[in-house]
Amino acid sequence: MTDTAAPARNMAPITSERVALDLPILGDVPHALHGTLFRNGPNPQFPQAAQHWFTGDGMVHAFTLSDGRASYRNAWVRTAKWKAEHRAGRALVSGYTSQPSREGDFVDEGVANTNVIWHANRLLALEEGHLPIELDPASLETRGVQDFGGRLCGPFTAHPKADPITGELVFFGFSVDGELTPGMRFGTMDAGGRVTRFEHFDAPFCSMVHDFAVTRRHVAFPVLPLGGSAARQRRGGPPFAWDPALGSHLGLILREQGVASLRWFRMDPCYVFHVLNAWDDGGCVVIDVMQYDEPPLFPHVDGTMRLPAPEARLVRWTIDPDAGTDAIRQQPLDDTPGEFPRIDDRRSGLRHRFGAIAGRSRPGAGLDRLVWLDLAQGSRRCFDLPAGDGLSEPVFVPRDEAAAEGDGWLLATIWRAGEGRSDLAVFDTGDVAQGPVATIRLPHRVPAGFHGNWVQAAP
Numbered sequence: 001m002t003d004t005a006a007p008a009r010n011m012a013p014i015t016s017e018r019v020a021l022d023l024p025i026l027g028d029v030p031h032a033l034h035g036t037l038f039r040n041g042p043n044p045q046f047p048q049a050a051q052h053w054f055t056g057d058g059m060v061h062a063f064t065l066s067d068g069r070a071s072y073r074n075a076w077v078r079t080a081k082w083k084a085e086h087r088a089g090r091a092l093v094s095g096y097t098s099q100p101s102r103e104g105d106f107v108d109e110g111v112a113n114t115n116v117i118w119h120a121n122r123l124l125a126l127e128e129g130h131l132p133i134e135l136d137p138a139s140l141e142t143r144g145v146q147d148f149g150g151r152l153c154g155p156f157t158a159h160p161k162a163d164p165i166t167g168e169l170v171f172f173g174f175s176v177d178g179e180l181t182p183g184m185r186f187g188t189m190d191a192g193g194r195v196t197r198f199e200h201f202d203a204p205f206c207s208m209v210h211d212f213a214v215t216r217r218h219v220a221f222p223v224l225p226l227g228g229s230a231a232r233q234r235r236g237g238p239p240f241a242w243d244p245a246l247g248s249h250l251g252l253i254l255r256e257q258g259v260a261s262l263r264w265f266r267m268d269p270c271y272v273f274h275v276l277n278a279w280d281d282g283g284c285v286v287i288d289v290m291q292y293d294e295p296p297l298f299p300h301v302d303g304t305m306r307l308p309a310p311e312a313r314l315v316r317w318t319i320d321p322d323a324g325t326d327a328i329r330q331q332p333l334d335d336t337p338g339e340f341p342r343i344d345d346r347r348s349g350l351r352h353r354f355g356a357i358a359g360r361s362r363p364g365a366g367l368d369r370l371v372w373l374d375l376a377q378g379s380r381r382c383f384d385l386p387a388g389d390g391l392s393e394p395v396f397v398p399r400d401e402a403a404a405e406g407d408g409w410l411l412a413t414i415w416r417a418g419e420g421r422s423d424l425a426v427f428d429t430g431d432v433a434q435g436p437v438a439t440i441r442l443p444h445r446v447p448a449g450f451h452g453n454w455v456q457a458a459p
């Protein structure tokens with residue numbers, strides 16, 4: 001497989017690290033876009049048969065926009081696993097939905113393949129089972145595990161939330177007492193990277209808690225019945241499986257009081273990979289999520305998979321802490337199936353009006369529709385890609401610091417299925433339906449990945 005071949009659904013890894021300057025552009029890149037979009041995703045150095053999407057080595061792609069021009073760079077995150085496998089010339093770790101196996105003598109730093117964020121002047125590649133891995137923002141060279149002065153240990157979510165008012169980073173970890181254990185941690189660090197809180201608590205059971213919700217006053221942990229079981233794994237079953245009998249639990253704490261204020265709320269079985277945003281509405285907590293009836297990509301406890309794969313839609317949860325622990329109200333907000341929801345991050349933890357989703361033009365399609373939602377008006381604007389093409393997570397960039405919420409651009413990569421390569425597309429939120437105002441053409445593919453963020457350059 002070469003980097004420009006056209007694999008089904010753009011899942012195969014690419015094999016090279018490149019720098020590309022002055023990329024060809026259709027349309028005009030707004031001059032106000034002065035910075036870099038960093039994206040992360042799985043890109044196994046040594047792909048294995050039937051490898052789970054979640055397990056590939058992280059590869060970071062950086063698109064730098066400046067003065068209307070565009071350049072690109074990509075690099076693997078050189079974890080201890082990546083380096084050991086590179087020396088061995090073959091894969092040393094296998095298994096995820098089956099019994100794992102591991103060869104070689106190296107520290108388990110994970111694969112750093114899920115998100116890449118900028119905090120406290122550091123570029124951090126994240127994967128929820130391990131500590132952040134710091135990268136050089138210019139070269140993408142791997143600097144190594146970042147434990148913030150020895151204050152952090154164990155799993156660190158790939159979806160921490162930055163408070164737009166204080167700059168504080170709010171984070172958590174699951175399975176913190178060892179693989180498939182119910183222990184969790186809640187933590188905060190200030191804008192300078194000083195860890196200010198790092199507390200342990202027990203969830204009702206081990207769940208794959210991929211994301212969480214943070215408001216100005218509250219933090220909510222969705223412990224949903226994608227359950228982890230070491231006993232099941234020892235019997236040869238899947239370590240993580242859909243087990244609705246476990247029920248859905250939402251742990252709610254007050255940010256200022258930490259886990260001492262933890263209360264568990266109950267709701268019907270469902271699954272959520274991603275939270276759009278959350279806020280405090282009077283005494284209630286409102287959380288907008290992409291909700292599945294049951295998770296895709298993971299089996300039932302008997303090992304069977306539900307087909308066709310379940311799909312997520314945007315649903316609003318309203319929790320009234322004074323109304324009892326089984327009074328979570330669920331309200332569908334939009335019927336577009338999709339994933340990778342994002343807001344204008346300046347509204348993180350605050351009531352938001354706008355949201356973007358990588359949607360599907362019809363159930364069962366790939367992510368082929370950019371959806372820009374106006375939740376105040378209950379309206380949406382969409383742009384559909386040509387048949388077969390695929391959209392990444394859309395990342396919002398404001399037109400300038402003072403711009404109103406949602407006034408700016410959405411940046412997303414688009415896989416051009418017929419050409420076996422990718423573009424970076426820039427959409428103006430003023431009229432998403434007209435299509436990209438700028439399309440930056442790469443000569444090669446950017447494989448389907450997970451998450452990224454825009455880092456504005458210094459003026």
Ligand SMILES: [Fe+2]
Nearest residue numbers: 210274450451
């Ligand atoms: Fe995610």
